[in-house]
Amino acid sequence: MISYNLDYNVCTMKVDLHSHSYFSDGVYSPSEVVEFANQASCNLFSLTDHDTTDGLIEAQDRANALSLNFIQGVEVSAIWRNMTVHIVGLGVNINNDILQKGLKRNQDLRKERAEKIELGLRRAGIKDALDKTRVLSKTGMITRTHFAQMLIHEGYCKDMKSVFRRFLTGNKPGAVRVEWSGFEEVISWIHSAGGLAVIAHPFRYRMTQTKIKRMFSEFKEAYGDGVEAITAMSSEQEINLCSNWAKEINLLISSGSDYHGWPNQRINIGSLKEIPNSVDLIWNHLSWQR
Ligand code: AMP
Ligand code: MN
């Protein structure tokens, strides 16, 4: 197996290091997602399903067939100061026991949560929520997206935004607190598997700028490696802020669309804003198979 590192101008690279298949809450198969990345002329791509690496062998196979540079990734649910924060692991060895044991813990937490969501929804008069949700999952992984789709399908809400607001967050019937592991633990799972750990979509949490910066510092203190400064919905202001904080705190910069393939999401693989000059790009610290 030969590994290559970048030896050409990073500016000519089209990179997307955050996406989902139906092994978590995406619509398409790993092969299809990789094909979309190839059609979008990505030079470097990663599939990062929530709390599972089960789609990565299929994705890697298709990437190899298309000669697309592929990074094996995963998006791990973690907790920081009572809030769920997502950590993307990039370049992970999927055969690592410590990583898989951590992911198994999160998968078990998801199963427990799904039962609690069902209970909450039942109290709100919605029957058989879990059975109705299970049929929407192709691979058995249940995410809140699946519950949301079920509720929309059953006519309780018209779109994703309102369904999360009315049923799945805050003090609403299907909102459940989960004791995900903390930064240090999740970062150590990713590092054990040889990967780099990145805070996903930092501006999507309900945090003030001061708090986001604090989170970056504590992530760094827990040996975290980078932040996703560029994601599909990022504004230029957010990208600049995030890049400046990352420089100050000595964190690497990642870029990823968080593509799920939902028809109304209006997110395309690989179409991401420009990255400011002079930041330290995470893909200069990753290697990949060809
Ligand atoms: P889970 O990891 O099962 O808690 O589900 C979280 C997923 O739900 C996220 O990765 C998003 O894909 C989706 N999600 C969370 N909040 C919203 C929202 N307000 N609108 C649409 N999708 C959301
Ligand atoms: Mn998702």
Ligand code: MN
């Ligand atoms: Mn996420």
Ligand code: MN
């Ligand atoms: Mn994601």
